[in-house]
Amino acid sequence: MAGDALSDLLRTVRLTGATFFDIAAQDPWAVCSPAPSSILPKILPGADHLISYHVVTNGRCFARIVGEEAIAVEAGEVVVFTRSDPHIMSSNPDLRADPPTADVLDIASAGQMPFHINYVRDGSLSARLVCGYLACDAQPFNPLLEALPPVIKAGDSKGDAGWLGQFINLAVAEVAEKRAGSETVLTKLSELMFVDVLRRYVESLPPQHTGWLAGLRDPHLGKALALIHDRPAYNWTLEALAKQSGLSRTILVERFTRLVGIPPMHYLARWRMQIASELLSAGNSNIASIAAKIGYESEAAFSRAFKKVIGVPPSAWRLGIRAAGNVESAAGPNEVLWTETEIGPARGPDRPQP
Structure with a gap:
């Protein structure tokens, strides 16, 4: 995985x-x-x-x-x-x-x-x-x-x-x-x-190495990352992700944050925005359909989340306007950006429990 x-x-x-x-x-x-x-x-x-x-x-x-x-x-x-x-x-x-x-x-x-x-x-x-x-x-x-x-x-x-x-x-x-x-x-x-x-x-990599690649190598975090990447629009909660990864919620958060550098829900939100940015740049989908594809029930909720992560609204990104710096121009790496309810519920075929 x-x-x-x-x-x-x-x-x-x-x-x-x-x-x-x-x-x-x-x-x-x-x-x-x-x-x-x-x-x-x-x-x-x-x-x-x-x-x-x-x-x-x-x-x-x-x-x-x-x-x-x-x-x-x-x-x-x-x-x-x-x-x-x-x-x-x-x-x-x-x-x-x-x-x-x-x-x-x-x-x-x-x-x-x-x-x-x-x-x-x-x-x-x-x-x-x-x-x-x-x-x-x-x-x-x-x-x-x-x-x-x-x-x-x-x-x-x-x-x-x-x-x-x-x-x-x-x-x-x-x-x-x-x-x-x-x-x-x-x-x-x-x-x-x-x-x-x-x-x-x-x-x-040595056993003590940290970072995204170290997370991939860890069998439990590798499973969690694969689940997020495979089903980004799913209404993931920490409980569901931890269960599917074979860890308790507490251990998942601690190990994920220590190795990958950010908590699992923050990673999910940022990964959704990476997918959204690709779809926006391609120019083949409207913003409402992109919002649905990555797990947001409304265009407004998606637009708020996108600007919170990226620093500019989806329409500006599509026009080629980039926020100064990288993702962390909108928030530092250790800031609490999202609660689980802010991530946005899934819709469509990903609604069933995993």
Whole structure:
């Protein structure tokens, strides 16, 4: 069930692959990735959040966020910058690099992908990388992004037999052969690769770790999260959620709040608003029908709840007007935002008890 919650979140926040780079390099070399603010308008207009990744397919190199310690990355490993902080990929951890020029980003966004960058001068290749960007929605509520560290490195102990090895082989083939549909194949491969990196990260978490991913790993909280994600419009109460999760009400609230960071009913309300924001942005449903889909019996109750969480009414969100900052611009993370009666009763097919 926990895996379902992760899949549902990734689907709802619209994870998608974007521009790809094929980099061939010769020592010494260094490439700097610019800040998301300069990348998004060029290659991902309208995207909320940028994730960058680099898969080393040959040789080795170093990866580091500007101003931080360098990480060695070997062939067969991938490094993911979950916030796309300005970072440097280089042959030596001490090398500096200038960010790509606007011209390079323009060419990359307009040309056929993958975009090739050649730093080889005399034919002596020392490293090769397949790099790219993923985009997803950060607002109004993406607990996954809050739970991830700035950098994740993953490797495949099984070599080519593991998923990352297969990803590398397929990515290299698509880059080299330039077959019809390669761009789409690379896009889907990068999304699958990211999900696999997330799985590995969850499995590596220490027992004392807290956060949304730690909640997924807990069998009882994973069930609670899956229930909320699977049936967001249901008239959940703490008693019903606790019973279905195999915990007492008191323990559910304590454990959920400690690991996930907010109480279960607050999580339910925010998750409903995430779904609502996606429906509003799609523009295919009126506000009354969206209210019904996420568990509110009236448009007025939904509009009040939406503004309470997001900071702007649903109509403003649909027009592209965002509240300053993130979800917590409307209320701090520890404020009591809702009582159970304020969450809103369910209607329609989700009315029966679970």
